Amino acid sequence: MQDVAPQDYRDAMACLGAAVSIVTTDGSAGRAGFTASAICSVTDDPPTLLVCINRASSAYASVTRNEVVCVNVLSARHEQLSRLFGGKVPADERFAAANWSTLETGAPVLADSAAAFDCRITDIVNVGTHDVLFCRVVALQRSGCTDNLIYFGRAYHTIGVTDPAEAGPDSTSGPS
Ligand SMILES: NC(=O)c1ccc[n+]([C@@H]2O[C@H](COP(=O)([O-])OP(=O)(O)OC[C@H]3O[C@@H](n4cnc5c(N)ncnc54)[C@H](O)[C@@H]3O)[C@@H](O)[C@H]2O)c1
Ligand SMILES: Cc1cc2c(cc1C)N(C[C@H](O)[C@H](O)[C@H](O)COP(=O)(O)O)c1[nH]c(=O)[nH]c(=O)c1N2
Secondary structure (H helix, E strand, O other), X not given: OOOOOHHHHHHHHOOOOEEOEEEEEOOOOOOEXXXXXXXXXXXXXXXXXXXXXXXXXXXXXXXXXXXXXXXEEOOHHHHHHHHHOOOOOOHHHHHHOOOEEOOOOOOOEEOOOOEEEXXXXXXXXXXXXXXXXXXXXXXXXXXXXXXXXXXXXXXXXXXXXXXXXXHOOOEXXXXX
8 A cells, every 4th residue: 555655644634623521540550641632432322432642641551440530621821731731741740730630540631621521442453554443432521612722824722602502401420
């Protein structure tokens, strides 16, 4: 198979705007977190999303050994936090910059995230430099879901709803 050059691929992927989240974990393998845009809904039954994580990431060992993650969806106000979790800053310094709680799994939940998906990792598929994590959502939290931090063209942007009712009510859900 003839591949395109990685740089050409990245240049084209820079045209694909994506929501930004902070993926966290905690457990016997330690607390860790990283900024992620490669996140996608897989199915609502059972509620499952996927996260792509670079195996070279400082969070990789903790994420895969703890087998739990929380996907914290970011709002416009979280741009600086996203930069902190985007690399090269010690984990304690990343977490010190915000308030965190927990839901079911013990993975850190960002207090004012637009939405937080608390998950157990059920399957992992290795592809190139990354692992694709299939994550079963066991609890979630929504609050102030009126805007999103977006990464597009190698820069941060914001999108928002004009009528807050469009975003629906705040809520917290556990296992049904
Ligand atoms: N999926 C990812 O792992 C991913 C996504 C976005 C950004 N990043 C990292 O953030 C930094 C800044 O990125 P940028 O968007 O400003 O410029 P960039 O040129 O590195 O990336 C452009 C786009 O290519 C994709 N991409 C980049 N690196 C990738 C990788 N290693 N694997 C798969 N897809 C990748 C992303 O969609 C990204 O938005 C880089 O170090 C980049 O590797 C990684
Ligand atoms: C906007 C944006 C989006 C992403 C990233 C960065 C930024 C700025 N990074 C990179 C990731 O956050 C960073 O490489 C890790 O924090 C690893 O750095 P450390 O090894 O912890 O220093 C990233 N990494 C990854 O494995 N999957 C992803 O989806 C993304 N998405």
